[in-house]
Amino acid sequence: MRQVLSLLRRKPGSAGAYLSEPRRPVEFDGVRMAQNAQARNRIIITVACFSIFYMVIGGRLIEYGARSNETVSSIARGDQLMASRPDLVDRNGEVLATDIRTVSLFAEPNKIVDPDEAIELLATVLPDLDMKGTYRKLSSASHFQWLRRQLTPRQQSQILALGIPGIGFRPEKRRFYPGGPTASHVVGLVNIDNKGIAGMEKYVDGQGLGDLAAAGMTINEQMEPVRLSIDLRVQHVLRDELAAAMIRYQAIAAGGVVLNVHTGEVIAMASLPDFDPNDPVHALDKDRLNRMSAGTFEMGSTFKAFTIAMGLDSGLVKMSDTFDATKPLRIGGFTIHDFHATRRILSVPEVFTHSSNVGSARMADLVGIAGHREFLTRLGLLTRMDTELPEVATPTQPREWKKINSMTIAFGHGVATTPLQTAVAGAALMNGGKLIEPTFLPRTAEEAARVAVQVVKPQTSDEMRELMRANGENGSGRNARVEGFRVGGKTGTAEKVVNGRYSSSLKFNAFLAAFPIDNPDYVVLVVIDEPKPEDGKHGATAGNNAAPMVQAVIRRSVGFLGVKPRFDAEGQVLSLSY
Structure with missing residues (x-):
């Protein structure tokens, strides 16, 4: 009996064989391949999303970099200032006209929360401010309005302390004449945009400086001074x-x-x-005519x-x-x-x-x-x-x-x-x-x-x-x-x-x-x-x-x-x- 049972256990496929060896799970290759493909797809999608995200960020950075720099709170670096005019000097090198740095006040009306409040605050620093005209500017739908050109450093500091949203400053150049009226009819003067409108200032613009400025080809480097024949002492x-x-x-x-x-x-x-x-508030008055060359x-x-x-x-x-x-x-x-x-x-x-x-x-x-x-x-x-x-x-x-x-x-x-x-x-x-x-x-x-x-x-x-x-x-x-x-x-x-x-x-x-x-x-x-x-x-x-x-x-x-x-x-x- 024992021998019969032993033989039965050794026959493959017999009931004893199944009783003596546990059954192994069946593997399906198709399922495993599907899971691997799904994982790869997720990785590709994730990489694509990150790529698109960084491309958008890079595009915005390029856009911002292409825009002109705008300073809204203080004077910018020297290379961001508007182009200079050459100094005018007398025959001995004494300065007759030169550029100095200044700032001008502007507003972005689309960022102004309360025009009335902004005007009241500005009036504490600029008491001669045109209230009606300023209100029209601040209430407009524009994105930029000049409020006051060529402020003093004290005025700039006081306005900054007011902390008015939508108010800022842009760097500019102002022409300064150390001798005041001493040689005014010869030297001439410039307008608010630093362009020569009379005298030798206008002559300098006529020699090409004005055309370069209009074409946007001016430079910010110090220019060689223009020497005049005038002797400041005489x-x-x-x-x-x-x-x-x-x-x-x-x-x-x-x-x-x-x-x-x-x-x-x-x-x-x-x-x-x-x-x-x-x-130059009186520069264009009739009695201020240059009688020596412009009067007969x-x-x-x-x-x-x-x-x-x-x-x-x-x-x-x-x-x-x-x-x-x-x-x-x-x-x-x-x-x-x-x-x-x-x-x-x-x-x-x-x-x-x-x-x-x-x-x-x-x-x-x-x-x-x-x-x-x-x-x-x-x-x-x-x-x-x-x-x-x-x-x-x-x-x-x-x-x-x-x-x-x-x-x-x-x-x-x-x-x-x-x-x-x-x-x-x-x-x-x-x-x-x-x-x-x-x-x-x-x-x-x-x-x-x-x-x-x-x-x-x-x-x-x-x-x-x-x-x-x-x-x-x-x-x-x-x-x-x-x-x-x-x-x-x-x-x-x-x-x-x-x-x-x-x-x-x-x-x-x-x-x-x-x-x-x-x-x-x-x-x-x-x-x-x-x-x-x-x-x-x-x-x-x-x-x-x-x-x-x-x-x-x-x-x-x-x-x-x-x-x-x-x-x-x-x-x-x-x-x-x-």
Whole structure:
């Protein structure tokens, strides 16, 4: 029995076999493969989600990086500031105009919670804030509005402390003029956007800076300064003396220029009343006109210098010739008479020294209308002057030159030109006969020689220097004498035109001077509008006011200009009366 059972246990497939060995679970390959595929899909989806997420983040970062930087709470770094303008400096490197950093206040109306509250808070710092206009800006649907340009650091700090949402600051540049009004008409000024609108500031923009700014091609690096021909020391002296003269003679305006006769450089030029370019609220007022280059005036007897030079240069007049001034000259229903009549025949030097209207008119008549007009045109007195300064007026003259016109123009009535042009033409009579257009930029003698035009003969220039010297010593220009320096000149007392008629009580006076008169280096011209007689003195002629003004300017400026005084054998300074 035991053997049978043993055999039964060893037979495969028998009941005993099943009883002795446990059953193993059955594996399904299809299920396992499905599970593996599902896991892979989940991993792929997860990776894709992360990839898309980081791509979105990267795209936004690129978008933000492409946007222009905007600072809303403080001044940004130097490289984020708007492009600079070059400094303007005088011939010695003294700063006339420069940029300083500032900020401007702006608002983002879409972020303003309560416009009324914001305005009330801002008004505590900016009491002059336009309430209605600001409310319209803050209530608009726009994303940007200027509220106030060019704040002070204190104002910025106080507004920051208010913590108003939607209010911020943008960095800007502000133009600063250390000399204030000292050279305002020459330097000019800029507008709120730092763009030149007058003077040499406008000229600099016209040389390409303005086009670059408009094209967005400006740079933030410090630019090379623009050097002007102005000497700030002489400029201060000139303006100071003009301001003092306006008070002394109770005048409505005054102006002056100091010009290098060899190079045409304007060393100083001022016109009063002027303005402070740091606070140009009055810059566009009518009485702030730059009278020296943008105003035209009848220059009176200073034109006699050009009339006599015309006669001498034409060869029709010699220094030894004489002209009849024994009585007034009548022509075409008009009478020409002398202010200080000598009632005698005058030589050419006497016509100049006595400032004879009759003698000058006869000289112009001798040259003729065509020759007279051509000569004044040759000297640049009838055409618009060519220089860097944008504010330049065009002279006026009769539409048709008749004999009476030529005769009155001979002594400065009938043609209106700018004082600067008068000085330039005067320089041509002093420097050997070369007309050199004025410049407000440095110019060497060699550069000037390339642009100079010979307009009168050297001999004519020599003779005119002698006439100017004589008039400066003993004539109407004697009040311009400076001890140790030879000063020559010609006065001009012109009656102003009021309602189409010449007024005997309103004068426009001028004095055209050159020094040292033996071989002049500089021309000085001053003008004074409607001067009154000085207290205790009689008369308001140019000899009594314009000549002393020139004397003061030269006396205070010669040291800066490098002109040395003359000494006698014993080392004493020579005066003009010798």
